Amino acid sequence: MAEPEFHHVPVLPEAVIEGLNIQPGGRYLDATAGGGGHSRLILEAEPTVSLVAVDQDAAAIAATQANLAEFGDGEAPAERQRVAYWHGNFAEFKPTGNPFSGILADLGVSSVQLDLGDRGFSFRQSAPLDMRMDPRQDLTAADIVNYWDETDLANVIYTYGEERLSRRIARKIVDQRPWQTTTDLAEAIAYCVPRSYRYGRIHPATRTFQALRIAVNRELEALETLLKAAPRWLAPGGRLVIISFHSLEDRLVKHTLKNSPELKVITKKPMVATEDEISQNPRARSAKLRVAERREAL
Template identity: 50%
Template sequence: MISIHQPVLLEEVISHLNLRKGGTYIDLTLGAAGHSLEILERLEGDAHLIGVDRDEEILNFAQQKLENFPGKFTLCHDSFSNIREILLKQQINHVDGVLMDIGVSSWQLDQGQRGFSFNKEGPLDMRMDISQALTAEKVVNTYPEHELANIIYLYGEEHRSRQIAREIVSYRGRKKIRSTLELANIVQNTLKYRGKIHPATKTFQALRIEVNQELQQLQTTLGVLPSLLKDHGRAVVICFHSLEDRIAKHTFKNKEIWKALTKKPIVASREEMKKNPRSRSAKLRCAEKPSGAI
């Protein structure tokens, strides 16, 4: 059963996409289709939406959720970094707007069997696309100590990464680490504290990013977007931690390719934060492709 959550910064997304009559739009992180549903509600003329997601289960759910708009959308099971190939298959050269809501979705966290949450018992998986080979279990049990430490430090921004990596390697020397709660307990016992933020939060974030190559995919995708957008086409990116936001911010600073429309990231209102706690860390940035930019 898939639990559905409110799409983050919904009105801000719609406003910044600046939907055009007859335009073509692509939601590269479809998820439960919360944003896409609203986009389809507001599209006019022969406009079309393409939805992309690596997770086949949620893609099937989205198909049912959007069934009231037959012929107005196309869904693709793929990684968003393959946007150029996705559009080629659809015989589309350029689009009017792109949306990216980066990171793990709320419903993925809610499913213990997917292995994303340190609060739910499940296998150490963390794959957004379950057809890929690399899992968090493989990372935790086979990566050298120095590589684990680097991943936890760089992707989790965890300053005690070396200590955590050392304890993981020591533990796996006695017993293979297979479950989420097992790993969470190792980290918690290593750091010996628990405040408002669970001590395993940063480590789990780092492993998820490594398993799914999230930062590399974001970098690649933002790099090819200008060549796929029409003049004055827009890119809207929602990030949930500083590593992603830094990439988007740096990319949109290139004035030869982009016209940044958000000097500072847009954040959720207090009202939205109360209704949807996930929105507290959301940061939206938007940029437009100027006329003639490559």
């Protein structure tokens, strides 16, 4: 079966543009470019803005470059270049040049990454236990489930997956090592939990897979780094827009924005998708968007 094309249907598109408060001549950072969906919206919102597109997934960067080729393909004169690209984790990004007028981060895993057969993010099809957003890094999900201590494994599943049966699941994982594929692991998890839990609203392996993905990619540590650095990257009055998809991310964003002396919170409550958008893009169902603004004077 052919792999899906890496494209990006941007969630909360109107809320993103409203939250960023696009300014003529502004410079913007899309810290999670994906296939370039949000980047395109920013560039189309105002013909004089420029943008830096960042992603740690090489396939996403390539897709973004193809999607945004009309805004400068690397061979056009410098004055016609409206977009630049950087391949890497946003936590390691070191901006140069003028401060940004706005920063966007659309967190989590994309629907394309979930569907890519060899990436191991999903148990909908059999794949190696990988889960790396950047294949250049060393740690994989297979390393965690096959070599980590049972207590450490249970703690990761409980903390990052908010899974109340973490100890039972960790014990099953350790007892039946080694693990090779996503489907084998998901099936074993499903049959080690109570029958009532097995047939609940979500698959019983969902929270464990979320936990493994977060641990492999150090997602919360990267988010903490971004939230700490972003105010220094923004010009006074510049906006920070964060889209999160689960409670761990949203709590971290909410409390960090609220407690930052450099930022003024714009959204007292998170912005969420309308029913119309959810019907068109089911991924938007769990999206929460928060906005903060860099204070004029610190």
